[in-house]
Amino acid sequence: MSERRTAPTVLHMVTAKRLQQMRLQAGLSAQQVGVKLHIHYTTITRLESAKIALKWPTVKAMLEVYGVPDAEIEEFRALTEQANRPGWWLSYQDAMSSTAATYVSLEDSASHIRVYAPAAVPALLQTADYARGVLRLNRPQPTAAQLEHRVALRMERQAVLSRSDPPRTWFLIDETVLRRHVGNDPSVMLPQVEHLIEATYLPNVALQVLPFSRGIPPGAAGGPFTIFRFPLPDFPDIVWIEGIDSAHHTNDLSRVSLHSEVRDRMAAQALRVEETKGFLETVLKELGR
Numbered sequence: 001m002s003e004r005r006t007a008p009t010v011l012h013m014v015t016a017k018r019l020q021q022m023r024l025q026a027g028l029s030a031q032q033v034g035v036k037l038h039i040h041y042t043t044i045t046r047l048e049s050a051k052i053a054l055k056w057p058t059v060k061a062m063l064e065v066y067g068v069p070d071a072e073i074e075e076f077r078a079l080t081e082q083a084n085r086p087g088w089w090l091s092y093q094d095a096m097s098s099t100a101a102t103y104v105s106l107e108d109s110a111s112h113i114r115v116y117a118p119a120a121v122p123a124l125l126q127t128a129d130y131a132r133g134v135l136r137l138n139r140p141q142p143t144a145a146q147l148e149h150r151v152a153l154r155m156e157r158q159a160v161l162s163r164s165d166p167p168r169t170w171f172l173i174d175e176t177v178l179r180r181h182v183g184n185d186p187s188v189m190l191p192q193v194e195h196l197i198e199a200t201y202l203p204n205v206a207l208q209v210l211p212f213s214r215g216i217p218p219g220a221a222g223g224p225f226t227i228f229r230f231p232l233p234d235f236p237d238i239v240w241i242e243g244i245d246s247a248h249h250t251n252d253l254s255r256v257s258l259h260s261e262v263r264d265r266m267a268a269q270a271l272r273v274e275e276t277k278g279f280l281e282t283v284l285k286e287l288g289r
Contacts, residue, residue, distance in 0.1 A: 007087075007101030008050035010109035014235050015083040018076075019062065020048035026066040036065050054080045092153040095146065099247055103226075103240060106249070108160060110167045112229035116219060116263055118174045121192060124158050125171060125199050125207075130192045131155070133182030166204045172266055175211045178283050190287045197280050200273070208270040209279050218265045225259055 008016070023033060023044070030048075034041035039058070046052045047059070059080055063073050089096075089104045096104070107113065107124075115122045120134055131154045135147055142150060160166060182188050200207050210217050226240040236251040239259045250256070271279055 007098050007105055009083065009085070009087050009105050010230060010232070010235075011079075012054065012083040013050045014232055015054060015076075015079050016048050016050040017235070018079075019054075019059065022063065022066045022068060023048070028066070033062060033065055037061050053084055056080055088156075089153065092149065092156075095149045095153050102249070103247070104157060106228045106238060106240065107157065107226075109230060110228040111231040112168045112170075112227075114170045114172075114227040114260075114263055115224075116172045116226070116266065117177060117224050118219070119176060119180075119224070121173065121177055121196070122171050123154055124161060124169070125196055126154060126158075127188075127192050127195045128155055129185075129188045130182055133185065133188055136183065161199075161202060161205060166202075168204050168206075170206045170208075170267070172208050172210065172263065172270060174217070175209055178209070178280075186287075190284065190289055193280055193284050193287060194289070197277065197284070200277050200280070206273050207276055208267055208273060209276045210266060210270045211279065214269050217269055219262045222262075225263075227256065227260055227263065 023030070030041040030044040033044050037058070043052075043058070044062070047054060047062075056077060059076070060073060063076060068076070087101075087105055087108060089101060089108075093101070113124075115124075121130055123131070126134070128151055131151050132147060135142065135150050135154070138150075161169065178189070178193065182192075196207065199205050222241075223244075224242045228238045228240065230237075236253070237256045237260075238249050238251050239256045240247065240249045241259075270276075
């Protein structure tokens with residue numbers, strides 16, 4: 001039995017999808033493959049959905065059943081080895097759920113990230129103090145050690161914005177985000193707004209604010225969401241949708257398209273990037289800078 005993993009990397013997801021495509025091209029069902037390999041068919045479907053690690057003996061046997069040439073099998077072996085390498089976030093495994101780890105994996109591999117944040121500063125743009133205030137709201141409430149470990153994870157995630165091949169990122173935030181203090185400490189917001197202004201000078205970052213003066217935005221009835229695009233052939237865009245007690249992702253074309261359309265309509269209603277910089281400067285002055 002292949003071992004369970006905390007969360008798959010995007011390369012793991014891509015490799016698993018290719019494995020499924022090869023089965024379908026061979027005209028075989030998961031049940032048929034299971035019978036041929038003397039394993040339960042759910043092992044096949046779990047491998048193909050990246051829910052378990054890609055154990056090479058099983059993967060090799062599957063490829064042989066599909067009639068894949070030896071040379072291609074060897075290429076797939078190298079791909080499988082890469083796919084099974086854990087992400088850098090493994091050292092923070094105790095600081096996040098498997099769902100959160102999947103988000104970090106998507107974030108780390110994306111070439112384009114579009115975020116809509118109606119209530120809080122997006123994680124990639126938070127200062128440590130702001131992140132600390134937000135993470136204290138988690139239930140059950142973290143211990144002091146757990147809190148600091150989670151803050152460290154959030155800060156390390158932000159390295160994606162300044163690495164050598166950073167993703168193109170678009171952040172769309174509601175004015176509420178800038179007006180609402182974190183916890184009971186209003187002093188946290190001043191350095192946070194300064195940090196937002198600094199982020200706008202990164203060449204790969206675009207930030208827009210939806211001001212109160214422009215009315216209720218099209219996405220007001222929903223919660224925060226993120227749309228990911230990847231530099232991988234045949235790998236679809238993914239939308240990550242957050243709720244009060246859960247979060248999930250999907251590559252269903254209709255849902256991704258809907259969220260993209262709503263996000264674009266909100267972006268058109270929001271302040272332009274240059275206007276947003278001026279707006280943030282005004283907020284900074286109001287906070288006492």
